[in-house]
């Protein structure tokens with residue numbers, strides 16, 4: 001092999017590696033839209049027994065899902081798609097990690113599992129069903145082989161909790177950092193349009209309120225202060241045991257309520273200049289009750305009443321999303337948040353001060369094709385919702401220190417802008433094509449392949465650059481907001497000082 005062809009081989013390999021790594025996470029960063037993920041579960045034994053025909057195809061490169069609908073197949077594109085072989089670990093890395101990072105940065109966050117009953121929402125959020133007799137749950141495994149296997153299958157909630165505490169402990173262990181954390185959690189369910197506290201089953205029919213500063217809250221909901229991931233997961237398991245679970249023909253363990261596990265992370269950091277930052281972020285982890293068709297799930301009696309109330313609140317969710325999409329298209333619309341407890345509680349997450357990721361779970365079986373189409377359409381619409389999340393932060397410190405912090409931030413902002421202008425974030429550093437030895441036919445075809453790869457790379461590099469610019473613009477915006485808040489706090493303390501000295505003069 002010649003040196004030139006070795007270069008080309010390396011070039012090609014680099015292109016392939018880059019195209020994989022640039023595609024695999026759902027950034028909840030500067031893009032304000034709701035991030036939407038679709039996960040297709042493996043066929044169930046019941047589906048296999050009933051003559052399983054696969055009707056969903058996933059293309060992880062183009063992030064698209066194709067439904068073999070007749071007469072015309074339907075293709076939808078999302079922020080991330082996962083087929084039946086994608087592991088819980090991969091889902092966490094692509095979906096859970098970025099949104100948890102945003103929560104740790106001080107943004108309110110919301111992760112919602114949506115989909116037909118039995119489509120895999122609880123599996124995605126929590127993991128496989130806990131073994132009722134043994135009390136084993138997949139979250140924090142014991143030593144046995146069987147438990148290790150279950151541990152591997154633990155879902156997003158236990159992984160997110162592990163990650164939160166891991167990140168906090170690693171920040172605290174950097175001894176030069178003066179930082180304190182407090183973590184609290186609560187757990188509620190909405191069952192037949194009534195909010196109850198899963199950590200205090202006697203607490204029924206609680207009311208949801210809205211506060212101008214802190215957003216939505218549930219009056220009387222118990223909040224537990226926790227200090228380890230294991231303890232937090234223990235609280236979650238305790239609440240899950242109180243959740244309404246019924247049996248329908250579609251799913252042996254069907255969740256009949258919407259559940260919202262909330263983790264609040266409060267942090268207090270003193271920066272080098274002595275300014276104190278206090279951040280509070282709220283992370284909603286939402287496992288919705290499954291939508292269902294009565295014909296398939298054979299609901300009757302109390303199950304039918306539950307199904308009616310589940311479908312009603314999910315259609316209220318659909319209406320809120322529809323109104324928000326209209327607004328994002330410039331129309332003037334009233335958003336009917338108050339039409340259901342679910343939409344009122346999730347008001348901030350949908351169109352407000354929160355980062356939000358929706359995971360749409362679907363079955364791969366043709367038998368469920370209509371529900372899958374309706375889930376994909378719902379998910380497609382949700383992608384258009386635009387949220388405006390800000391870091392929830394207060395600042396304290398003496399005015400001179402804060403003035404110095406503003407000066408430092410202004411300099412950092414100017415440097416950032418200069419950086420963006422100079423294009424120093426560019427990725428366009430690949431070498432031009434070597435077109436030597438074109439006489440050999442195999443060599444030409446190899447070159448053609450490389451050219452096509454390079455074009456692809458160039459496109460990817462451009463997209464990457466654009467993403468980087470978007471990210472930097474987001475950072476600029478964060479800086480501006482931070483400076484603005486500091487200035488307001490400073491003005492307020494100047495005003496208070498002036499006010500204080502005036503009243504002294506009066507006496």
Ligand SMILES: Nc1ncnc2c1ncn2[C@@H]1O[C@H](COP(=O)(O)OP(=O)(O)OP(=O)(O)O)[C@@H](O)[C@H]1O
Pocket residue numbers: 040041042044084115116117118119120121122123124127128129251253254255256288289290291361
């Ligand atoms: N990705 C997956 N891999 C393996 N098994 C899965 C997967 N997704 C779901 N399952 C299995 O499919 C069954 C139904 O899943 P799950 O209970 O999570 O559905 P659901 O959407 O929460 O249903 P419901 O709305 O009725 O509560 C469970 O037995 C679950 O373990």
